[in-house]
Amino acid sequence: MDVVTSRSFARAGFLGNPSDGYYGKTVSFAFTDFWVDLRLVESGRLRFLPGEVDDASFASPEQLVHDLRLYGYYGGIRMLKAVAKRFFEYCTEHGIELPRRNFSAEYKINIPRLVGLSGSSAICSAMLKALMKFYEATIPIEDTPTICLEAERDELGIACGLQDRVIQMYNGMVFMDFERELVESTGHGRYERLYPAECGFDPATIGLFVAYDPNRAEESGKAHKKVKKLFEQNNGDVISAMSEFADIAQRGRDAIVAGDYGKLPELVNANFDLRDKIFNVAEENRRMVMTARSVGAAAKFAGSGGAIVGICEEGERFAALEKALAEIGCRTLRPKVAVEADETAALTATGWRSS
Numbered sequence: 101m102d103v104v105t106s107r108s109f110a111r112a113g114f115l116g117n118p119s120d121g122y123y124g125k126t127v128s129f130a131f132t133d134f135w136v137d138l139r140l141v142e143s144g145r146l147r148f149l150p151g152e153v154d155d156a157s158f159a160s161p162e163q164l165v166h167d168l169r170l171y172g173y174y175g176g177i178r179m180l181k182a183v184a185k186r187f188f189e190y191c192t193e194h195g196i197e198l199p200r201r202n203f204s205a206e207y208k209i210n211i212p213r214l215v216g217l218s219g220s221s222a223i224c225s226a227m228l229k230a231l232m233k234f235y236e237a238t239i240p241i242e243d244t245p246t247i248c249l250e251a252e253r254d255e256l257g258i259a260c261g262l263q264d265r266v267i268q269m270y271n272g273m274v275f276m277d278f279e280r281e282l283v284e285s286t287g288h289g290r291y292e293r294l295y296p297a298e299c300g301f302d303p304a305t306i307g308l309f310v311a312y313d314p315n316r317a318e319e320s321g322k323a324h325k326k327v328k329k330l331f332e333q334n335n336g337d338v339i340s341a342m343s344e345f346a347d348i349a350q351r352g353r354d355a356i357v358a359g360d361y362g363k364l365p366e367l368v369n370a371n372f373d374l375r376d377k378i379f380n381v382a383e384e385n386r387r388m389v390m391t392a393r394s395v396g397a398a399a400k401f402a403g404s405g406g407a408i409v410g411i412c413e414e415g416e417r418f419a420a421l422e423k424a425l426a427e428i429g430c431r432t433l434r435p436k437v438a439v440e441a442d443e444t445a446a447l448t449a450t451g452w453r454s455s
Contacts, residue, residue, distance in 0.1 A: 102142040102201075106229035108222040108268045109438045110134035110211045112310055112402040112409040115371055116276075116349025117263065123280035124346035126263050127294065127353060129273035129303060131310065131435035132442050134211040136219070138226040140203040140234045146184075147204040148177045153213070153223075176223045180205050182251035183227040190247055191237055198235045205230070215312045216403025221264035224248040229269075244269045246287045262289060264403075271438045272296055273303055275353040292353070296439055299357050303437045306361045307414060311392065311425050311432040312407035316384060341378045345371070365398035365411045372400035381405070391428055395420040 109130040116126030150156075154175035158164040184205075191198055207226065211219035225248050232239060239247070245265035252258040266289070267274055273295040283289055295301050348371050355363040372389050375381065385405040392399035392410055396417055399410035412421050422432045436442075 102234070103139060104230055104233040105137065105139045106226045106233065107138070107443050108136050108226040108229065109271070109443070110217040110219070110222065111264055111267045112217065112407070112435065113263060114273070114409055115352040115367055116345050117371070117375075117401065117403065122261075122342040122345075123278050123283060124342050125275070125277050125349040125353075126345075127273065127275050127349050127356075128263055128267040129295070129308075129435070130267050130271045130438040132438045133310075133433055133435055134217060134219075136207055136209045136211065136222040136226045138205065138207045138223070138230045140205050140230045142234075143202055143204040146202045148180045149204060149206040151176050151207045152209060153219075176207060176209070176220075178256060179220060179223045179251065180207065180227050182255035183224050183248060184231065185255060186247050186251045187228060187231045187237075190239065190243075191235075194239075196237050196239075198237060201235075203234055212312055212314055212407070215314070215316055215406030216401060217310075217312065217407050218264040218268065218403060220252065220258070221248060221260070222268055224251055225265055225268040241269060242286075242288045242291060266291055271440055271443060273301075273437055275349065294353065294356050295437060299359070301356050301359070304434075306364055307411045307418075308409070308435055308437075309397070309412050309418070309421065309432055310402060310407060310409050310435045311388065311421075311430045312402070313384070313388060313428070313430045315429060316406035338378055341374055344374055348374070368398040368400050368410055369393070375401065387428060388425070388430060391424050391430075392421060395424050397421050 109132055111128055111130045114127045114129055116124060117128070154177050155167070158167065205227065207223055209219055209223065211217050211222055213219055228244055228248055231237070245262050248265040248269070249260065249262050252260050262278060263276060266276055270291060270293065272293055275292045275294055276289050278289040295303055348367050352364060352367050355361065355367070376386065382405060385401065388408045389399045389401070392408060392412070397410050397412035399408045401407070402409040412418050425432050
């Protein structure tokens with residue numbers, strides 16, 4: 101019986117976020133602390149097995165109402181189905197012949213839920229990686245994030261952009277340029293690896309940190325829908341802000357390539373200040389950023405809220421950062437930026453229940 105496994109890691113939007121949904125530019129990285137594991141086992145029929153996000157058992161009516169408001173009715177299985185549909189359609193459209201075989205799909209996730217670390221897109225990207233391996237299908241890497249995006253956006257109606265899917269397919273740290281003409285003509289942006297890369301940059305040298313509040317779960321699409329509507333209406337403030345987000349990401353990319361890392365903290369802070377102007381930032385989320393800044397760290401959202409990413413030097417300042425964030429219920433870590441070797445080494449079928 102053939103078995104294939106795949107893994108996708110959590111991601112943090114480092115600079116430019118959320119301009120990826122608005123033909124902008126962004127810098128993101130994937131990190132190995134949290135992940136989704138996915139397994140396909142050859143079977144007689146196509147089967148999609150429930151994971152933790154598909155829980156149908158609740159401790160109380162209050163928990164049922166709370167969970168359904170946040171996670172919806174269909175959990176992660178809907179994402180597995182949507183990616184499979186888009187994968188099969190892509191292969192048909194591009195003349196990729198697939199062997200006649202079926203699978204049972206199962207996933208495990210330990211990415212904190214709905215705190216802006218891209219758990220849902222990790223499910224989708226892990227599924228696509230597994231499908232490509234299971235069917236031995238070769239798809240250009242620049243097309244793979246678009247397949248995942250179409251599965252979530254077009255099949256499921258989730259408000260999202262390319263950024264998360266790009267970094268979870270590429271790993272490392274990537275600068276992304278979503279020039280409108282390029283995206284509309286090809287379906288993808290221009291993607292440049294900053295790590296690992298020839299410029300010799302190592303994210304560990306700049307003092308990266310990620311912190312998250314495990315109790316700050318909220319649906320990320322709500323904030324994006326409001327701003328996206330204003331963007332499509334050519335709202336001057338939003339259009340200007342998206343241009344500024346792109347400029348921040350470009351300046352960050354240029355600083356990294358030039359080895360001028362001292363510019364990065366200022367750009368991180370400017371990124372959040374700009375977001376704070378155009379998004380209705382919840383006070384609980386703003387407090388995370390301001391608490392980090394109070395001890396001298398640079399900080400911004402890692403995604404749509406519930407987690408932050410930033411720069412803080414090692415030693416007493418980082419100890420003060422951990423303490424201050426713990427006092428408001430947040431967990432802080434030094435992320436290990438993921439590379440292909442991390443993903444390959446982690447893949448194992450051990451611990452899966454029998455299919």
